[in-house]
Amino acid sequence: MGAHDADLKKELSATLQARRELGEDYESALVDSFLEKVDQRIDGSVERRVRRQLAEQQMVVARDSRGPKSTDTFGERFGFAIVSLVLAIPLSAIGGGVSGLPGLLVAWGGIVGVNAFQAARSSAWLFGRHKRSGQDSDWES
Helix, strand or coil, X not given: CCHHHHHHXXXXXXXXXXXXXXXXXXXXXXXXXHHHHHHHXXXXXXXXXXXXXXXXXXHXXXXXXXXXXXXXXHHHHHHHHHHHHHHHHHHHHHHHHHHCHHHHHHHXXXXXXXXXXXXXXXXXXXXXXXXXXCCCCCCCC
């Protein structure tokens, strides 16, 4: 039981005690007063929750407005190219040793395909990730 519940319980007890002392003539005024206090407590709680949710949404919007960090740096592209060339040596040896020229062509086709995909992924226009002029989102017309 929280402090707010204890306070509300005390208010109810005080209202019931006042009703006993004052009689039925003041019952509706006492009930209205108690309900007003409950209503204020609910309004305060809802207001805090709404403020908290708005603050959380603003944080999400602020994080998203900074945009995702670009993963298309020169170092990453260069590193990917180096790794694919290093791995090309054993792949070529395995493909050529097992199947001859067709195996070698398949190995290099895969290497070229992976590198082409990596290069295309870093080009936003190729996958349609560029913004359309005059529109910030799909919801706007």
